[in-house]
Amino acid sequence: MSTDRAESDPMRILFAGPERLWEPYNDALPKALAAVGISADLAMDHPPSEVDWIVYAPDGPLSDFSPFTRAKGVLSLWAGVERIVSNPTLRLPLARMVDDGLRHGMVEWVLGHVLRHHLGLDAHILHQDGVWRHEPPKLAQDRPVTILGLGELGLACAGALSAVGFPVTGWSRRPKEDPRLIRTLAGLDQLQNSLEDAEIVVLLMPLTAETENLMDRRRLSWPAPGFVLLNPGRGALIDDDALLDALGSGQVGHATLDVFRTEPLPPDHPFWAHPRVTVTPHIAADTRVSTAARVIAENVRRGQAGEPLLYLVDRTAGY
């Protein structure tokens, strides 16, 4: 029986991510564990009852957590946990991935796409017609940006945009304080106030029952007419039909979307063909193996030492 396992047996870590990530993690994770003084047996096929820790991704093979009677926790490779948080078989502590590489990638994507629209880069990329139009864009200080969602990623983006000079408003469901922001607002009753006058809106909320379809017809009407919507958060934060209508009316000037209800986005989806929608294929924030492995290793070390896990998910809140 698994409970007969000798105390001297190495720790067993199950890699329940997709097949394509096995090799990179089988290379990086033992090194990261060794760096914090831990030796472990990492495999994709440990018997469930012998597993000490589960490294998990929603696109891996695992959906029933009940046979993992010995496991101490589930360490997600993804920042978004909405596909696991409501799993009734999961009673173990669950930690999200908050990865330096992921955060850096998100900040770069958000900053690049904000500046694309702020500077009007498309005009220069698409229309090199030989006509000299000396029309400098306005400065960042005159372009209000609102970020919905002030988690690790939202705060990092707010800080970067604020450093460039954009007046940033940050909104979250629960109050936050951040000195890098011009102002922070919280709660659904402050949402309209947060969006009014915004020329660029960035969605970085977690997906929960409360935030699904948050950007519906009514709320899309709140920012400045012709505003730019950037969604590197979760696809279902937006009511897609309402967005297409708002693009049609001009209320939304452009939408740049990195995440979708169905991924890959089907080739016949109207977003692909729309002249004022840019689709990027879920590349804004990608977990980088080397940095993510260090986060996993640190959480294993903490768990073994009886210390609180980093980035523990609040199952009630859903993120």
Next chain:
Amino acid sequence: MSTDRAESDPMRILFAGPERLWEPYNDALPKALAAVGISADLAMDHPPSEVDWIVYAPDGPLSDFSPFTRAKGVLSLWAGVERIVSNPTLRLPLARMVDDGLRHGMVEWVLGHVLRHHLGLDAHILHQDGVWRHEPPKLAQDRPVTILGLGELGLACAGALSAVGFPVTGWSRRPKEDPRLIRTLAGLDQLQNSLEDAEIVVLLMPLTAETENLMDRRRLSWPAPGFVLLNPGRGALIDDDALLDALGSGQVGHATLDVFRTEPLPPDHPFWAHPRVTVTPHIAADTRVSTAARVIAENVRRGQAGEPLLYLVDRTAGY
């Protein structure tokens, strides 16, 4: 005679900029002067011998400074002074414009165009073909950027790029120290070292006899193959024919140029039609009237009080 002017006469400031800027400066400059306790008579047509200060732009009417026998200095509205610095009639102190708005505009342009190439935005802007290519770009930390020129603007851009995570090398003709840069190098013998491995190169040098054609055939071969060249500095820093050849061979992957030997860039210039050249119409850094007026006013105040002028040009160095 002008020398009979009473001491109680208000100070006379000649506005020797282009006609189109007269109205905005006639509005903003008296306010900025009043804010530092100075009352002045601003006009475009004071008799030269009665002028105390000259507000100057190269696209204005003034080229002979010899009749301005009473003037205390020339306050340029432009950051670049190569069109005035060698004027033999100019024996007055000359101050460059270093304007907050100009610096912010430059940082925004440089950051936006660096991120455009770093993130590969063109692929998403130009080719929305319904094919889901999940290929996240590498992180800024793996994209070396070199800035040639570490004046006010070069240092500001270096700081902003460094804050986003790019490893920045800064080169200047004379040594500078800046903690925001990974490394600073100086002098022509360090130029090759500064450019090697750079994937993006930003030109922000002043134009002098020494820097004209600095980016010639040989030096364009030093950065990483396929590198991106951004020139928001001065057009003549680049040997245009050498650049076209380097674009043809692929050594330069893309050039984004904001400044040219002839402006407006003639409609039949090959840069307009080249698929891997982006022309922007000298919009990277534009002096903003409200902030520039404050710089002019502060220099008038300093000059009247016998304090050293801000941003005084070193006529020997040429900037």
